[in-house]
Amino acid sequence: MEDKRSPGMKEQRLRRQRINRMKKMIVAVMSFGFLSAIALCIGLTVQVVRLNQRIDALTEERILVQESGQPENPVSVLAGGDTIQSKALDEGSVSEKQKDSAAGEDPEAENAPQEDAKSPAAKQEPSRMDNPSEEDTAKKVYLTxxxxxxxVNTAAILDILKEKNVKATFFVIGNDNDYAPDLYRRIVEEGHTLGMHSYTHKYSSIYDSLEAFQEDFYRLRGYLGEVTGVEPDIMRFPGGSSNSVSNIDMRECIRFLNxxxxxxxxxxxxxxxxxxxxYTADELIDNVMKDVAKNQTSIVLMHDAETKATTVEALGPMIDQLQEMGCELLPIDENTKVIQHISADQID
Ligand SMILES: [Zn+2]
Known part of the structure; x- marks a missing residue:
């Protein structure tokens, strides 16, 4: 009997062992699968985050190129813009002075097609153009x-401007670091023009909806008012008015600003x-001098950012050369001729 039972029990034991082994294997396989799935999820999440960052970086790069270049196609942003604009001129929506100088042809029109959108604020601010013949007067240059x-750079820029006794315009963003409030205040106290450029400068959020744009706008204006006591009345759109990254029709933003x-x-x-x-500092200067030579009024785009050391390096000599050329260097004010890629006048 014992002999008979023994092999049976042995077999049972063996079977149990087999079952246990299988169970262990199943658990191991399942654990492995589970862990792999988790690892895969983590990997994919990391990948998604990386790709998002890449997209942001590319958008940023693209917009910077746009911001520093001409609008890709300013007229296409607002079809028939030119027509509307010349109509506005015909209809006398500009001041008498401006009509006089614009009566025949704009002296700059040929040389500076990008300056085609002029005047918008003419309606609100009748004195926006120079007296009567622009060409008789010195070239006006607005460093922005x-x-x-x-x-790193704002203080250096301010020091150079102070040394050269030149006033400029700063289109600032919302910076809440400890060092920032003093710099905003220095800009104002030293007689420069403080303009807005959006609080976050994040295209994806600012241009996500008109509400988002408005919220960002009020946030920056409120912040600057708090810090400096001045609420700016000028702005530069991140990417310019003709940027092509905005999800919203820029005309809606323009209407809001109007x-x-x-x-x-x-x-x-x-x-x-x-x-x-x-570019090297010398090349930056050359770029500016070349374009300034073509315009009676120049609004020069530069950047005040941590990485823009060459801008600081170029600034002093650039000012010297502009002054040698006989240019008047001014901060933007209500008399400044408006340079807009999409004219505010074209918006109802
Ligand atoms: Zn910018």
Missing amino acids: FDDGPSQ EEGITYYDWNVISGDATSQV
């Missing part, structure tokens, strides 16, 4: 710095300090 304040009494400025001269091509 976007994206500041920056910890309602708020804000004049926005694009540019007609670029230093090239934010292009993908890296």
Whole structure:
């Protein structure tokens, strides 16, 4: 009996062992599968985050190129813009002075097609153009710095401007670092013009909806008012008024700014300090001098950011050369001729 039972029990034991082994294997396989799935999820999440960052970086790069270059196709943004604009001129929506000088042809029109959108604020601010013959007067150059304040460069830029006794315009973003409030205040106290450039400078959020744009706008205006006591009445759109990254029709933003009494400025001269091509300080100066030579009024786009050391390096000699050329260097004010890639006048 025992002999008979023994092999049976042995077999049972063996079977149990087999079953146990199988169970262990199943558990191991399942654990492995489970862990693999988790690892895969983590991997994919990391990948998604990386790709998102890449998209942001590419968007940023693209917009910087745009911001530092000409609008890709300013007219296409608002079909028939030119027609509307000349109509506006015909209909006398500009001041008498402006009519006089615009009566025949705009002296700059041929040389600076990018300056085609002029005047918008003419309606609100009748004195926007120079007296009577622009060509008799010195060239006007408005140096503008976007994206500041920056910890490294704003103070250096301000020092150079002070040393040269030149006033400029800063289109700032919302910077809540400890060092920033003093810099905003220095800009104002030293007689420069403080303009807005959006709080976050994040295209994906600012241009996500009109509400988002408005929220960002109020946030920056409120912040600057709090810090400096001044609420700016000028703005530069991140990417310019003709940027092509906005999800919303830029005309909606323009309409909103018109309602708020804000004049926005694009540019007609670029230093090239934010292009993908890296220029030396001398090249930045050359870029500016070349374009300034073509315009009676130049709004020069430069950047005040941590990485823009060459802009700082170029600034002093650039000012010297502009002054030697006989240019008047001015901060943007209500008398500044408006340079806009999409004219505010074209918006109802
Ligand atoms: Zn910018």
